[in-house]
Amino acid sequence: MRSERPVPAVFAVARDDRHRFTKPLRDEIVLVTGHGIEGDAHAGETVRRRSRFRGTRTEPNLRQVHLIQRELFDELAVEGHEVAPGELGENVTTTGIDLLVLPRGTRLRLGDSAEIELTGLRTPCVQLDRFQPGLMRRLIRRERGGTRLRAGVMAVVVEGGVIRPGDAVVVELPAEPHEALPRV
Known part of the structure; x- marks a missing residue:
């Protein structure tokens, strides 16, 4: 019996x-080229958060x-953490695609016309433990070969x-050789 792979799709948007940790879910969000999500505190061409400044306010917002x-929410539930879309501050919750294994520069087409390019991995921060004690440790896995x-x-x-x-979510990989997603 063949197992059908789920079709990659947008599950929720927020x-x-x-600048709050959890983002409210919406019926839709509007992506603006080179800027981010219309009406979102993290939108902008340059770095938005003080913790991300490395000298100037002209650094590109990745x-x-x-x-x-x-x-991931299913995995966290097994580990004792109930988490719902938007609660970890994400704008887009996907289903049917392992985002974490995609290379840097991967493009995702979302819906009819939106397209984004992956720049890196989100670095977990202490706010995760303020949201649910022990959650940060669950989002950092020590594995053979690294973290x-x-x-x-x-x-x-x-x-x-x-x-x-x-x-729908359509994945377009960059030309090889592929580069792993760095922390951003």
Whole structure:
């Protein structure tokens, strides 16, 4: 019997106009080319958060869109943490795709016209433990060969558009050789 692979799709979308840990779910979000998500506190061409400044406010914002795969929530539930879409601050929750194994420069087409490019892995921070004690440890896996971060991926908007739950996700890998996603 053949097992059908799930079709990659958008499971949920979220945005917040303030810098809060959890983002409220929305019926849709609007991606703006080179800027991020319309109305989201992390949108902008340059770095938005003080913790990310490395000298100037002109550094490119590589964290315009935060994505997490819904399957992570199932894994966390087995480990004792109930987490729902938007609660870890992600803008887009996907299903049917392992975001963490995709190489840097992968492009994702979301819905009819939006396109983003993956820039790196989200680095887990202490706010995770403030949300649920012990959660940060669950999102950092010590494995043979190194540490695996599971807090999602970050991207920049290449082509704007509207994204809604249920929209298809199409993956386009960059030319080889592939480079692993760095921490951003």
